Amino acid sequence: MQTYQIAAIGGDGIGPEVLECGLRCLHAVAEFQGFRIAVERFPWGSNYYRQYGEMMPGDALETLKEFDAIYFGAVGDPEIPDDVTLWGLRIAICQGFGLYANVRPALKFPGVRSPLRPDLANQINWIVVRENSEGEYAGIGGRSHQSFAHEIAIDAAVFSRVGIERVQRFAFELCRSRPRKHLTCVTKSNAQRFGMVLWDEIFDSLSKEYSDVETDKVLVDAATARMVLAPASLDVVVA
Structure with a gap:
């Protein structure tokens, strides 16, 4: 055994x-x-x-x-x-x-009360895949002139092609194992003009490779609203 x-x-x-x-x-x-x-x-x-x-x-x-x-x-x-x-x-x-992949299933279990209306809460059946090693988790930055009035602190978010592609590919493969085969890419490329734009570009490229997976892309602000107002619109989420 x-x-x-x-x-x-x-x-x-x-x-x-x-x-x-x-x-x-x-x-x-x-x-x-x-x-x-x-x-x-x-x-x-x-x-x-x-x-x-x-x-x-x-x-x-x-x-x-x-x-x-x-x-x-x-x-x-x-x-x-x-x-x-x-x-x-x-x-x-x-x-x-x-x-690198933080995999978080979200499922409404029968008999468990939710602050959402039952007809909405019962639609929750997602898997959220969050990048777990880059972005702000890269730990790049520092502080200068501590305790002075002009003290500064910098945190740099890191986006590498290797890091983005591996977590997005993981999400695509996971999506293929689920009945709906729908992948939502959460982004903030309207404000983060470099790292998140690269994130979007790689997602668009991989979408062509995984043509059997239905995809959409949404800004993080709107994604949170969809989780509450239209939970059935989400299946697998990569962020």
Whole structure:
């Protein structure tokens, strides 16, 4: 019987609680499907930071690469700056392993109440694919003249052809596996005249290659309105 090695990182806040509930579900699925999971828990996160001055040890990635999967809870603590907690744990893991696609299914389950009207809420069945390693997550920037009146801070968003194409191609392939085969590209190329324009151009090019997938493109402002007013108009979203 196949055994999968899972590294479990509860992290902060509700993370440990959610993780334990999720592991119960994983064990149930494993029993039903005929495989095993072996779980090793790691106490990394904000409490670890309080003790050791870092969110995870320096050799954490070497440790994690021996596992088949990483199950992560949550990160963030009101007493520690968010840029320290996020960049010291989740982003460090994502960038360290090249995890460029953040895949987020959204589905309205029967019996779960929603703030939307039932006729709209019941139409929610999306998968959102968000680029997870570039853009603002590239971590390029800096601060100068700190504490002076003329202090400045710069964050640069990075858009590479390789990074854009791989996440968009991932979304197209995912879209092909779904009945509707409809992919919505979310953009902000009206304001971001270089990176997001490249994003749009690559999407248009890939659309010709994936002619079996229906596509549309929408500005992020309008996309959020569609999620509320016309949820059935969305299937797979790439952003």
